[in-house]
Amino acid sequence: MVYRIGGRAIFDGLDITARRGRITAFMGPSGTGKTTLLRLITGQVRAERGSVKVFGEEVSTLSRKQLFALRQRMGMLFQNGALLTDIDVYENVAFPLRAHTKLPESLIRQLVLTKLHAVGLRGAARLTPAELSGGMARRVALARAIVMDPDILIYDEPFVGLDPISMGVICRLIQQMNEALGITSIVVSHDVQELAEIADDSFLLSQGKVVAKGTPEELSHSQLEEVRQFMGGLADGPVPFHYPAPDYRTQLLEETA
Amino acid sequence: MSAGVDSIPVAAIRRVGAVGVFLGQILARIPASLGKPSLLIAQIYNAGARSLVIVMMSGLFVGMVLGLQGFNLLQRFGSADQVGVAVALGLLKELGPVVTALLFAGRAGTSLTSEIGLMKATDQLTAMQMMAVDPVRYVVAPRFLGGFIALPLLAAMFSIVGLYGGQLIAVAQMGVDSGAYWSNMQNAVALRDVSEGVWKSVAFGLACSLVAVYEGFHAAPTAEGVGLATTRTVVVSSVLVLLIDFLLTAAFFTNS
Helix, strand or coil, rough: EEEEECCCCEEECCCCCCCCCCEEEEEECCCCCCHHHHHHHHHCCCEEHHHHHHHEHHHHHCCHHHHHHHCCEEECCCCCCCCCCCCCCHHHHHHHHHHHCCCCCCHHHHHHHHHHHHHHHHCCCCHHHHHCCHHHHHHHHHHHCCCCCCCCEEEECCCCCCHHHHHHCCCCCCCHHHHCCEEEEEEEEHHHHHHHHHHCCCEECCCEEEEEEECHHHHHHHEEEEEHHHHHHHCCCCCCCCCCCCHHHHHHHHCCC | CCHHCCCCHHHHHHHHHHHHHHHHHHHHHHHHHHHHHHHHHHHHHHHCCCHHHHHHHHHHHHHHHHHHHHHHHHHHHCCCHHHHHHHHHHHHHHHHHHHHHHHHHHHHHHHHHHHHHHHCCCCHHHHHHHHCHHHHHHHHHHHHHHHHHHHHHHHHHHHHHHHHHHHHHHHHHHCCCCCHHHHHHHHHCCCHHHHHHHHHHHHHHHHHHHHHHHHHHHHCCCCHHHHHHHHHHHHHHHHHHHHHHHHHHHHHHHHH
16 A cells, blocks of 8 residues: 655555454554554545555445445544543433434433443443543543444554553553454554554555564564564664754854855 | 645635534534523623623723714704614614624634633543543534524614613703604614614634534644634634624625
């Protein structure tokens, strides 16, 4: 698959598969287009060439109506939760149900409380999003993402900016959702430690291509320089520490002249 | 061709076209959004009820100024009794709709733009799309319709309070007979004069609400982008209100 923005290739010849019922991790340094990949999978942007298939359907050829039907089978957890700020936690979780179903209020209540209980926030139902911590907001967003019982759950950087306890909670929840509900999970992140704990398959992306794939265990033993730099958190390597610049000495002398 | 290399007239035409297409999208979703009346009522409350105090206060002061100025002018011709007519015609045909629309752009318009812009900047609109929910239907259409309905009602309130403001000056302060103030007004003001003001406020309601939701929905999803969009809402709405006012006044003048 090929995807370009303004002539610059974000992905060039990318070939990946996330298997049903498993947790697949897409890792890579910041700016490698991990979030763009999720936008391609969810049909928010379309690939220039090649194919993006979800449940066997070619995403880029779907009409708006078909795409919305497909999205009802997907749940997505955004980096910042993206909760609707003008309604409370309960209404946020109930939002997809109210938009897509005509369920009686009593059943909506049951479903919302069940999902909030699953993420440990049944007691926070009447709080507003502004009253939640970052970790709590993400858990509410997770409850909202699963309220329609999706087949695929997509997590965009679920661990960013969280304290270790919240990180552990989110990690456990991702695993639980996968095991208990049989959901296919796609996690985009650069937190190697957390992904190693939960991912069944991992893809390491760099400069628009898959540079390595396998289980987190296999990646940690890879001899490839790109993989070693990323997994080891080395400052310099194939991804250079310095942004491209003219010769240091020449530039300093030029500026004093 | 990208917008960056367009000449100013081409960019302006492109923008007008984009606003027109957006209006079409909103209108197509209005029947569906009417299916959730609670959303619409909340927006009429937000745009209308919350602007009521500022609109009524402004109406009172404008009516008082009209009373003073009208009395001052008409007294020179020995027609101070006609001050009620001057206040009523000034308010109903012109100042009521125009000043209300300018206040609306500053109070409710900016609020609509920044709210939608911030929803965009915090991924709330994208999240809706990911939940297979159309943000134009759930966010934009009720807000547009709420503003469109609220503005003519606010303009009516402005004019009514203004009439009493005029009376406060002309009758209570300047000694014009209360009966003369109201009865001369009743005799001189025709239904046509009232409907001119109503049509204007409907047109302003459409323009101000459309500009506000368009700017919010198309704001760059950053703090700076939302700030710029909010400023554009006030500037574009204000100029548009004055332009439409001139065009409609000319049209009513020609047809009278």
